[in-house]
Amino acid sequence: MSQLPPDQPGQPYPPGQPYPPGQPWGGAPTPYPPGHPTPPTPRRRRPSVAWFVVGGVLVVLAPVVFALSLFLTLRPLAQEDAVVPADGSTTAVSLPAGEERALYREIGSAARCEITDGSGAVIDQRPVSGDFTYNEWRAVSRFDTGDGDLSLTCEGFPGGRVRVGVVPSTEGFVGGLLLGILLPLVLGVTGLLVLVVTGILFATGRPRHEPDQPAVTA
Incomplete structure (x- = not known):
């Protein structure tokens, strides 16, 4: 009686001819002899x-x-350039020319300042976008340093102070x-x-x- 390989139904295997080594069921050849277990894949x-x-x-x-x-x-x-009194007196401050600085006042105070350059022209102050606070100081305005030779006249209350510094x-x-x-x-x-x-x-x-x-x- 002829043998029928499972993967080739209907096609009898030649009588008396054994299956090739490593191919007991008519599948793809393997490098291992019949009955030899396949070794496990080595660990990485x-x-x-x-x-x-x-x-x-x-x-x-x-x-x-x-x-x-x-x-x-x-x-x-x-970074601090100067601290001036807010008692109405005028204070000369030397800053780098052509840069931007800000005025900080003490938290809870209402000091205001007028800034003039070396020619006596009043320098405009712009509001600060955002809330920048450093220790007891809060930024209230920005200004351009102009020629750098500035005079600040600040008014507030006796003992009050205004800080000049950089604001990002x-x-x-x-x-x-x-x-x-x-x-x-x-x-x-x-x-x-x-x-x-x-x-x-x-x-x-x-x-x-x-x-x-x-x-x-x-």
Whole structure:
């Protein structure tokens, strides 16, 4: 009685001719002799320890970048050119020419100032967009420094003061804060992912110094 291979129904196998080695059911040839179990697929090698270093550096770098970005964004608020009394007297202030500065008054006070340049012309003051506060000071107006030789006459109350300093633009201030938050967040999350994935691959992989298993031939 002829044999019918399962994958070729209706086509009898030649009588008396055995199936080829490694092909007991008429399928594709294999490199292993009949009855020899197929060896398991070798485990992937462990990743290099350097990946742990990369992940750790990214995690450590995240708070450093956050602190640096915050410092660079808030530094302009800490720069002070002068502090003048708000008692009605006139104070001469020398500033870099052709730049922009702002007047800060103490929180809770209502001091007002008139600014003139070296020629005696009154310098226009513009409102500050946004709310910029540094310690006890709040920015109230912007102005151009002109020729830099300015005179400030401020009135408020005895003992009151007005501060002259830099104020950042709203766009630059908000953009610096967002960058200072998002960039460290991306660095930290990326570092954690690198550490987790590397740890899993390291725990499930075989040692890197283990030699490859030779292929089994028939």
